[in-house]
Amino acid sequence: xxxxxxxxxxxxxxxxxxxxxxxxxxxxxxxxxxxxxxxxxxxxxxxxxxxxxxxxxxxxxxxxxxxxxxxxxxxxxxxxxxxxxxxxxxxxxxxxxxxxxxxxxxxxxxxxxxxxxxxxxxxxxxxxxxxxxxxxxxxxxxxxxxxxxxxxxxxxxxxxxxxxxxxxxxxxxxxxxxxxxxxxxxxxxxxxxxxxxxxxxxxxxxxxxxxxxxxxxxxxxxxxxxxxxxxxxxxxxxxxxxxxxxxxxxxxxxxxxxxxxxxxxxxxxxxxxxxxxxxxxxxxxxxxxxxxxxxxxxxxxxxxxxxxxxxxxxxxxxxxxxxxxxxxxxxxxxxxxxxxxxxxxxxxxxxxxxxxxxxxxxxxxxxxxxxxxxxxxxxxxxxxxxxxxxxxxxxxxxxxxxxxxxxxxxxxx
Amino acid sequence: xxxxxxxxxxxxxxxxxxxxxxxxxxxxxxxxxxxxxxxxxxxxxxxxxxxxxxxxxxxxxxxxxxxxxxxxxxxxxxxxxxxxxxxxxxxxxxxxxxxxxxxxxxxxxxxxxxxxxxxxxxxxxxxxxxxxxxxxxxxxxxxxxxxxxxxxxxxxxxxxxxxxxxxxxxxxxxxxxxxxxxxxxxxxxxxxxxxxxxxxxxxxxxxxxxxxxxxxxxxxxxxxxxxxxxxxxxxxxxxxxxxxxxxxxxxxxxxxxxxxxxxxxxxxxxxxxx
Numbered sequence: 001x002x003x004x005x006x007x008x009x010x011x012x013x014x015x016x017x018x019x020x021x022x023x024x025x026x027x028x029x030x031x032x033x034x035x036x037x038x039x040x041x042x043x044x045x046x047x048x049x050x051x052x053x054x055x056x057x058x059x060x061x062x063x064x065x066x067x068x069x070x071x072x073x074x075x076x077x078x079x080x081x082x083x084x085x086x087x088x089x090x091x092x093x094x095x096x097x098x099x100x101x102x103x104x105x106x107x108x109x110x111x112x113x114x115x116x117x118x119x120x121x122x123x124x125x126x127x128x129x130x131x132x133x134x135x136x137x138x139x140x141x142x143x144x145x146x147x148x149x150x151x152x153x154x155x156x157x158x159x160x161x162x163x164x165x166x167x168x169x170x171x172x173x174x175x176x177x178x179x180x181x182x183x184x185x186x187x188x189x190x191x192x193x194x195x196x197x198x199x200x201x202x203x204x205x206x207x208x209x210x211x212x213x214x215x216x217x218x219x220x221x222x223x224x225x226x227x228x229x230x231x232x233x234x235x236x237x238x239x240x241x242x243x244x245x246x247x248x249x250x251x252x253x254x255x256x257x258x259x260x261x262x263x264x265x266x267x268x269x270x271x272x273x274x275x276x277x278x279x280x281x282x283x284x285x286x287x288x289x290x291x292x293x294x295x296x297x298x299x300x301x302x303x304x305x306x307x308x309x310x311x312x313x314x315x316x317x318x319x320x321x322x323x324x325x326x327x328x329x330x331x332x333x334x335x336x337x338x339x340x341x342x343x344x345x346x347x348x349x350x351x352x353x354x355x356x357x358x359x360x361x362x363x364x365x366x367x368x369x370x371x372x373x374x375x376x377x378x379x380x381x382x383x384x385x386x387x388x389x390x391x392x393x394x395x396x397x398x399x400x401x402x403x404x405x406x407x408x409x410x411x412x413x
Numbered sequence: 414x415x416x417x418x419x420x421x422x423x424x425x426x427x428x429x430x431x432x433x434x435x436x437x438x439x440x441x442x443x444x445x446x447x448x449x450x451x452x453x454x455x456x457x458x459x460x461x462x463x464x465x466x467x468x469x470x471x472x473x474x475x476x477x478x479x480x481x482x483x484x485x486x487x488x489x490x491x492x493x494x495x496x497x498x499x500x501x502x503x504x505x506x507x508x509x510x511x512x513x514x515x516x517x518x519x520x521x522x523x524x525x526x527x528x529x530x531x532x533x534x535x536x537x538x539x540x541x542x543x544x545x546x547x548x549x550x551x552x553x554x555x556x557x558x559x560x561x562x563x564x565x566x567x568x569x570x571x572x573x574x575x576x577x578x579x580x581x582x583x584x585x586x587x588x589x590x591x592x593x594x595x596x597x598x599x600x601x602x603x604x605x606x607x608x609x610x611x612x613x614x615x616x617x618x619x620x621x622x623x624x625x626x627x628x629x630x631x632x633x634x635x636x637x638x639x640x641x642x643x644x645x646x647x648x649x650x651x652x653x654x655x656x657x658x659x660x661x662x663x664x665x666x667x668x669x670x671x672x673x674x675x676x677x678x679x680x681x682x683x684x685x686x687x
Contacts, residue, residue, distance in 0.1 A: 032549060033521075034549065035471065036550075036571065036583070036594070037472070037572040039549050039574075040575060040579070180482070189478075192471035193472075197598030200597070296524050296547070297521065298471070304521075306525060309526070310519070310522035311485060312469050312521075
């Protein structure tokens with residue numbers, strides 16, 4: 001068995017061949033494409049992060065909150081009936097939906113808010129799409145007594161109102177963003193604009209493996225707890241590494257988190273499921289890796305959906321968390337190096353997987369995670385019996401009940 | 414000689430400061446942009462910053478972001494902007510032909526077009542330099558080199574959050590002039606500018622021979638007059654662009670005159686005293 005790129009025990013070990021390098025590059029991707037105004041804040045964050053991760057006390061405290069507050073480790077569950085439905089490999093679900101706040105986002109939010117506290121910041125801002133990162137950040141801020149402001153697109157506020165209500169209940173200010181497509185991309189713009197003028201006292205807790213260096217590295221490192229646990233759990237339960245690991249990719253944080261500890265395991269196929277939306281026409285999907293081209297968005301060089309002039313294109317996904325025209329630079333690197341295969345899953349396939357998981361396992365997956373499950377069905381069938389597949393169930397679907405009901409024509413009032 | 418170098422050499426000998434309006438190309442349409450440029454030159458603009466509309470301008474406040482959005486909604490393309498500028502350079506009067514023009518453009522656009530093609534098209538259109546607000550010095554070496562080969566200036570920004578050692582390094586890497594950002598924040602008018610602004614610019618003055626121009630937040634004749642004490646040029650953006658907000662619904666001549674009056678007023682505040 002080849003060595004894993006990072007030790008499964010420690011969240012601090014993160015050196016791999018894939019980077020990032022000193023400029024924050026993963027191969028050709030990544031970097032810092034931001035206004036000069038933010039450069040000092042990014043340099044300070046890099047220094048504070050390195051220092052925190054080298055401090056055993058910080059790591060111990062992070063692990064304490066992950067265990068006693070978040071409820072880690074999350075189970076690796078053998079989904080017998082889903083496996084039977086797919087008719088091939090055994091499907092194991094990494095149950096990030098069972099975390100406190102209902103998704104993987106809390107892993108990163110707690111870590112970053114702890115960094116913010118350590119840096120003496122009194123205020124945290126965040127962008128959110130589905131609201132899961134917003135809720136996770138509002139939660140971490142309530143836990144540590146730090147002021148919290150969350151930017152959220154008006155369209156996402158409409159389709160994720162439960163999360164908006166919960167963020168406000170926990171004391172966060174939710175700022176509706178009405179510019180552009182009124183979704184995650186616009187919320188991210190507004191969060192950056194806030195940070196341009198507030199970085200002295202404010203930390204920007206970015207929610208995915210996107211943005212300028214060091215954010216893609218920080219978020220990947222904090223989310224890698226998913227993959228480290230999954231790797232140890234599958235070795236214990238099955239006695240060997242899985243044949244494939246599948247995760248959904250919007251910005252790509254849960255995918256980066258579960259893939260990263262398997263990157264050095266050459267026998268493990270890694271598959272990312274992007275939002276295929278209504279179809280392949282520009283504006284109808286959010287498949288940055290499978291349909292986009294290398295470009296710059298939100299401070300990073302990665303795959304982007306943009307027009308011939310470099311203007312970001314509007315995107316669509318049934319899932320607010322995947323409704324984003326960019327993707328993390330490390331995914332771009334993994335795509336180009338061939339280490340990870342990225343596929344597109346349509347709205348209809350994801351909705352179908354949502355229902356199948358509900359009826360066959362009693363699990364309501366988030367619409368984001370439903371993309372991973374839909375792809376897992378295809379991969380499991382292809383791999384065939386006797387093979388082992390892990391799908392990242394990145395979040396639970398409570399937040400999506402209103403939107404799914406509306407789409408079914410049975411709106412909940 | 415590059416028009417930017419020529420301008421600052423001339424202003425220095427005359428003891429004057431540069432007035433540098435920013436306007437969004439294509440807001441409300443390129444015909445208005447083409448009419449505004451000669452009018453601003455006539456009313457006292459020494460250099461023009463042409464904003465290339467971008468879909469996700471994170472350094473810009475609501476006024477310029479909305480202006481970019483309006484232009485993009487009109488379907489404006491970078492090629493159309495260059496065509497408009499080319500025509501102005503060819504057909505404008507001597508003052509228009511000699512006024513330095515620089516583009517303010519996101520690296521997203523430059524990267525997508527390709528650095529070589531963007532710079533070639535910019536040079537052919539008669540531009541003299543560019544500001545790429547989302548390309549810090551760590552990422553700009555290649556662009557700097559290629560711009561210099563075409564006698565285009567790559568103007569870098571220094572901000573209140575830039576540590577001093579870094580500011581010195583940026584000053585060393587910039588060409589044309591230094592763009593000093595007055596406030597830590599996004600573009601947009603401010604009633605009050607930071608108290609230490611003049612002291613910071615005076616310090617920077619001791620570190621470089623390049624002209625230093627101040628931008629962000631400047632909107633009134635009083636501010637222009639006060640900052641002229643320490644700066645070689647003053648950049649006015651949102652205060653001008655705000656006047657284009659409802660331009661699509663008004664006679665073009667009225668809009669051009671109103672913006673011209675505003676620049677005339679600022680130019681008057683900059684005129685040498687006595």
